[in-house]
Amino acid sequence: MTVLSNDNPEAYVKIPKIKFTKLFINGEFVDSVSGKTFETVDPRTEEVIARIAEGDKEDIDLAVKAARDAFDHGPWPRMPGCERRRLMLKFADLINENVEELAALDTVDGGKLYSLGKIRDIPSSAEIIRYYAGAADKIHGATLKMSRDLQAYTLHEPVGVVGHIIPWNFPSQMFVMKVGPALAAGCTMVVKPAEQTPLSALYYAHLAKLAGIPDGVLNVITGYGSTAGAAISSHMDIDKVSFTGSTEVGRLVMQAAAASNLKPVSLELGGKSPFIIFDDVDVDKVADLALQGSFYNKGEICVAGSRVFVQEGIYDKFLIKLAEKVKSWVVGDPFNPEVHQGPQVDKQQYDKILSYIEHGKKGGATLLSGGKPGGEKGYYIEPTIFTDVTDDMIIAKEEIFGPVMSVMKFKTVEEVIKRANATKYGLAAGIMTNDLNTANTVSRSIRAGVIWINCYFAFDRDLPYGGYKMSGFERDFGLEALNKYLQVKSVATPIHNSPWL
Structure with missing residues (x-):
């Protein structure tokens, strides 16, 4: 970046x-x-x-x-x-x-x-x-x-x-x-x-x-x-x-x-939304969407798709694309039209996010990118991607509300439904697939108030928005x-x- x-x-x-x-x-x-x-x-x-x-x-x-x-x-x-x-x-x-x-x-x-x-x-x-x-x-x-x-x-x-x-x-x-x-x-x-x-x-x-x-x-x-x-x-x-x-x-x-x-x-x-990627998608396009899903508004968004589940057939290819694309992500003054990500809202939120990043590093996850403050002045944090994340890690369970993505591998539809629902939250979910049966099955099975299929952050004033479980x-x-x-x-x-x- x-x-x-x-x-x-x-x-x-x-x-x-x-x-x-x-x-x-x-x-x-x-x-x-x-x-x-x-x-x-x-x-x-x-x-x-x-x-x-x-x-x-x-x-x-x-x-x-x-x-x-x-x-x-x-x-x-x-x-x-x-x-x-x-x-x-x-x-x-x-x-x-x-x-x-x-x-x-x-x-x-x-x-x-x-x-x-x-x-x-x-x-x-x-x-x-x-x-x-x-x-x-x-x-x-x-x-x-x-x-x-x-x-x-x-x-x-x-x-x-x-x-x-x-x-x-x-x-x-x-x-x-x-x-x-x-x-x-x-x-x-x-x-x-x-x-x-x-x-x-x-x-x-x-x-x-x-x-x-x-x-x-x-x-x-x-x-x-x-x-x-x-x-x-x-x-x-x-x-x-x-x-x-x-x-x-x-x-x-x-x-x-x-x-x-x-x-x-x-x-x-709050939320800890799953972003589920099946192996029949265009990896290049979905990598862009995953970046936006985690880092839009510097990750300060309750529906951030920060738990990224990737099917094993494209997992390695997806990580390569993700690493390539995050290099072009620009952090800096939010008045600059070339910038993708501005500073976190305040010192308290900035420190909280950095503490979660340290949890990820010490908890056994692999740092693919970022992980550090983004400058000497201002509350800037580099967009951070962890791989080899397990469901029991703090970064996979708790809402970070910052530019931190956790990437996890899965095998089957049944497995990812169970893992996606294994959270106290239920605000939103993203499902990336070209298979209509898979999209229908997963969207009806995820316990969340908003489901986006092959898109993310598709808000509209006509679309009711709210959560299940402890998301309200x-x-x-x-x-x-x-x-x-x-x-x-x-x-x-x-x-x-x-x-x-």
Whole structure:
């Protein structure tokens, strides 16, 4: 792989001035009650970008009060769906008008590739808002044919005040994945972005205000998970929590929600996804796909296909191709359009990944490539490939959330199904084969929420996304995501002269 110099951080694009650093409550940017702030750091340079207001329980209380008033007394839940749609479409237009600035914020804050942010992350964020805007005026119940002399129907009503807790690996897309369907349903909300990547969330709050979304409907509290996030999970006036993040934190969120007002929770958690390669494929093409499956977004993606199972007939040939192709993988400043992989999000994640790499080396796996930091400054790590990995090794069992791939050999369909399912996770899987029977058999046998056949990372706003087992429950994307922000109310009326009168 190639590691490019980091000597001139602004050689490729001018970093935008940071405009929003305060909490967004009831339509206004305000300081935290305590007045405390925290640093958000550029992972390319390890330098402080800005100081951000540090929200805590008192700030969550204020944001929830604003959201509660907006839900109980404000226009948003009572607004005709077509009017919510109009305002959401304006919000989406404003996102498109600010693509470059939003992409730059996610790059400087989270180390994401600027080129992909401009052409993919931010435009797709606008499209997700548009998708749910289109559903806002199509929320219908059903007329029921009852077994007794009753007339009955159902109403689909917004669940109320929602707390969204989002991660740092896709700051923009995670924001709109949560906010979009909740807005369409008529909910109000409090969003807690990750402390590592607060900048774009505050910018989206500003754009929502410009679009005309009423005050109190969308509130953003920046701060730490152990304080602000915990306050959301346990708050008695929040009606639902939607969380994306680690399985460990997801368990804490669920416990806090149950211990307070028994609010429902939706969780999208960790993964250790199998990428299964059968021996009837084009090795050259599938090697490219395997690299993307493990190293896209510097491996900071919960569905990373980091457990690569290769059938024995092509195992050696596959490793040769993989070693060739990783040599052209470029690590460096994510503003540089030639770069494939930027820095890890922060020092903590950087150290965690390097510790897993050391586990791999000491645990008996063979290092095919990488295995070291990628430069003297910034949180860069070389794309790392281990071979001769066994299922009981730590690198094969635990979610690393970084650019580390484990390659394992298998013989039969039955064997690889058993080994692929031998994990506590069940988020996604990739199946590479030209045999339809094999594809059907394996896809029906893998216990995961998303199966990709001869492709990977095939996300779409129409495609429901979520996990089995300890990867969580409920779904983002698709109309399933809209439904999780709606309550079903049944209404029954006796028919005239019915014995129920």
